[in-house]
Amino acid sequence: MARIKPQALLQQSKKKKGPSRISVMTILIYVLIVVVMAFFLYSSYRHWSRRSQFQMEDASLGVEHDNMFGDVKTVSIPRYAVINTSKGSITVELYNEGSPEVVKEFIDSSKKGGFKGRLFNRVIKNFVIQAGDFDRPGTTEDWTSRGKHYNHLDTSLKHEAFMLGTSKAKQDGSRFHLFITTAPIADLNEKISVFGRVVKGEEVVQEIEEVDTDEHYRPKTPIEIIGVTLKQKI
Structure with missing residues (x-):
């Protein structure tokens, strides 16, 4: 059996330890996930921000929103x-x-x-x-x-x-x-x-x-x- 020279062993070791390449498809999937998460967070912020604003405005009119679907119920009239x-x-x-x-x-x-x-x-x-x-x-x-x-x-x-x-x-x-x-x-x-x-x-x-x-x-x-x-x- 032929003996492998030390230089050949060193080159094979370097090839095995080298970083693997990430495919373009994997990068696109990661970017898409980040974009979807950012859009979800922004939409949630807009919803709760507008809901808070509506509740402040409705307080002077005697109504308030009950839940995220915008249900309205009557509260006490202005004093x-x-x-x-x-x-x-x-x-x-x-x-x-x-x-x-x-x-x-x-x-x-x-x-x-x-x-x-x-x-x-x-x-x-x-x-x-x-x-x-x-x-x-x-x-x-x-x-x-x-x-x-x-x-x-x-x-x-x-x-x-x-x-x-x-x-x-x-x-x-x-x-x-x-x-x-x-x-x-x-x-x-x-x-x-x-x-x-x-x-x-x-x-x-x-x-x-x-x-x-x-x-x-x-x-x-x-x-x-x-x-x-x-x-x-x-």
Whole structure:
């Protein structure tokens, strides 16, 4: 048997220990796996990021997403409303327990932007300031009607100063009217449905109350509601 020379053995050893070559197909498979994993992580991040954003936005609207499929369930309605006026902001606490239907109507109108651009068209010192959607002679007496549209609501709330209410008289074609009392007026329970109380911005109410008015109690300088913001907390 022929003996293998030492130099030949050394060359064979080097060939055996040399690194094996990785095929192009293996490299492509690894790259594809990395791309798929990166896409999955990015998609998951986008989903949870958008879900978190939607929950923050829905909190102010009284709804929240229940799961990853976007199911929605109702949560507690807003407890406060900020009435932004050209004179400043008025924050009111809403009395849903005492006047649920009135509060619901107010919230619905607020979400639809129904109060944007409304004017305080009646200002009566030591009595009430009124914001409505129409302005014609005689409307000062309109809200004193003893209509019973909301007669099933709780009327135990006292009409003190800085109470928020609306007319009990439902008029054809009219929209939601706001009244804020500026003095204790105990005999208005049959005329106005109280559904809130001013908790911040009393000085703004007083500033509106002090504006100059004409013989029909209309402010000589327009005072506008810029918008209404609903909140759970203040």
